Amino acid sequence: MPALVLVLNSGSSSIKFTLYSGAEVRLDGQISGLGAKPHITLRSNNPDLKADRPLTSNEGASHGTALAALLPVLDQVLGGGNVNAVGHRVVHGGIAYSAPVQITEEIFADLKALEPLAPLHQPHNLAGIEAARTAFPEALQVACFDTAFHRSHPWVNDTFALPRQFYDEGVRRYGFHGLSFEYICSYLETAYPGLHSGRLIVAHLGNGASMCAIREGKSVGSTMGFTALDGLPMGTRCGQLDPGVLLYLLSAKGMSVEDVTDLLYKQSGLKGLSGISQDMRTLTQSTDPRAAEAIDYFIFRIRREIGAMAAILGGLDAVVFTGGIGENSVLVRDRVCADQDWLGLELDPQENRAGAEDLSADTSRVRILRVPTDEEEMIRRHTQALLRKLS
């Protein structure tokens, strides 16, 4: 019987879940609005197991109660079988974890100590793990890290120019979205083996956004650094910032650390620049010039990073767009690639509008691809591999 694996992606107010039997998706969905207006969405082949409805406030009070509310639904799919393993997305693995691991008490404590490095994600990832340990006490619990793929960074791309002791204690340029980049690489390995072994830039553009420079399947650079704040502007995160701005906010403006944290993680990026929305769809539909300026800045930073990454890769074989914006925004892809023929990038406007996989013009020296990412699938593969290894 194929292994039953539940993949959980636990965020601040939501849990996304996918139940796999072997490689087959049996059920997926999410519980959103935790602690506020909880709501469940369920998709499955079984018409009786579809849902799009509010949960009671008791059911949706926390990650734990939400998972408990999901159990009867899972039982219907499992038909008496047990979940063999739960694979968790964990944003930060620090220096120590460069591959998926079975979550023991000791490892859980290590991951908890990393919470300040990813305050928007890590505490919620760990709340999901605690909830799953209660709901599935017999199952193997596996942590899959967004930082792991980047542990191959060369030193110059892993460090900041601070005194050495900071690097030694873990102040490093970790990089995130690793599960997405890893999935894209595995897709290219099958679909475009020539490109997989070449020089790639993958742009994961969603609410969170980062780009990765990849050579021969290994990450050699990322726009994100010590935390998931650096690099590109995001829905609500600032992206690259002169550290002098922080000193100014803290000293001249007298802001508290909590206020600065809120500013940089939740009030900046597209939302802060536009004053309208963090959502790219809303901004592209707006006629407000501030929306246009926010998009201009987003595009500008991506183009700048493409140039920088092409330089560290010593040339370029492909650019891959993924994530909610990368996969869906014709405008963003078009503007990122405009006038980049000097770099070998020529987009075919028709293929771009049609949302094709290969968006490059026939004359383009660099392939331009649009590949939907699937981080859950990557977690499933890792979790099943560990399950096989340990059983």
Ligand code: ADP
């Ligand atoms: P997350 O990082 O939360 O997983 P997603 O990858 O789902 O986010 O990306 C969400 C972003 O994708 C939002 O800014 C949304 O507006 C944008 N997006 C989704 N569809 C489109 C579209 N058709 N055109 C432009 N942007 C889109």
